[in-house]
Amino acid sequence: EPEVTQTPSHQVTQMGQEVILRCVPISNHLYFYWYRQILGQKVEFLVSFYNNEISEKSEIFDDQFSVERPDGSNFTLKIRSTKLEDSAMYFCASSERARTERDKNIQYFGAGTRLSVL
């Protein structure tokens, strides 16, 4: 069964450092997403990406964050200067292109990257 893969599974970094979280979405999917879950809290939307550009981003996704699809398979999330409060699980998700209504697209999640900022 095709799946979304994320690397690394755990990333430890010092405050102020840049991190890049990597994702390989399901191969025939065209919509890509990043979500974040701080320990003990709910899963929160960060950004959606379609056709090589950001479709929508949340208030959390400020200038410190960026996304990129550098090639035909990878989808990355970069945090330029990490803060302690960026410590969280980061989930990548993907969904097929819409047949009728985009809202009905099922999103499949990767196993996540646990980011620890020290």
Add this chain to the structure above:
Amino acid sequence: RKEVEQDPGPFNVPEGATVAFNCTYSNSASQSFFWYRQDCRKEPKLLMSVYSSGNEDGRFTAQLNRASQYISLLIRDSKLSDSATYLCGHNQGGKLIFGQGTELSVKP
């Protein structure tokens, strides 16, 4: 009012019990709803999607009440392996908005 609100639980039930969770949402324009299951420190996994009044899959039944803006999940004959956190979410223009999840613990 929160966009999606769930009773955090935990719900502690014996094996074989029937348990129901409710989820309320504030956006009356929402059309698509989902129940995901999340095991501890793992990714959300889709359990069920609900686009009309409800959906059923084996022991799991989801009901949508648009007038009252809530969606429910019923689990019949619960198994030990059903122990997890159940996330209610709706799709808003392509992004998923989740509640904080309801924790279920099924005991022998």
